[in-house]
Amino acid sequence: MATWQIRSWLSQTLRKVATSSLHSAPDSAAAALSLIRSQPSQYVIASVVGRKYILTPRDILTVPRLKDVCVGDVLHLRDLHEIGTREYTLRGDPLPRNHIKVEATVIEQTKGKMEVVFKKKRRKGYQKTIKNKHPYTRLRIGPIQFTNLPLSS
Template sequence: MHAVMETGGKQYRVTTGDVVQVEKCVGQVGDKVEIRSLLLLQDDQGVTVDPEQIKTAKVVGEILQQGRNRKVVVFKKKRRKNYRRTQGHRQAFTRLKILEIVK
């Protein structure tokens, strides 16, 4: 069974047993997370995209890791004005293991 879930403004195609890296979710390592924002379900009977049929479905996952990505350096400059600004950013992420897709 496949599902397309939406979390953190992004969409992910997942199956049972997958490990996905998503935007930061609230919780500690080892906690279970339920994601109810599904856009598509695919199983043996076919593909379901009707929101009325999907609204009872959910994806259950376990938090494997909470972390931050590598630093992205932002550099601004205005020529001939001696204006330079350097700033760094590290985006937080959560690594999830998909335990099951409940229809």
């Protein structure tokens, strides 16, 4: 055999090994969630204030100011796009809400750093300095809870 044939055969064999999965694909979303639940650390991709964030338990998330919340309030994250671990991922728009529960606690209402904007019109003598601090809300992400999972048989 020529060297190019050996390389071709070797690359095909390696491709087959690399694409063959060690884990079988689950039959339903509930089965996938039970596999994800069995893993040590999970993450979730959720929309908060119109932006998607990758969240894990105990994360601190800074978002633009939420007006109707106070420090200590608990928010339930409803727009979940993906949940997963290192080995398993479940994507969906939306994910089944009755099986996954993620909460965020408001820990702080704060302001960002001082931003200074200087405006000037040439040859007119017009100068204006605008100072602004943007308000932010800080959230602590709670544990990812799995509820109402059917028993796997």
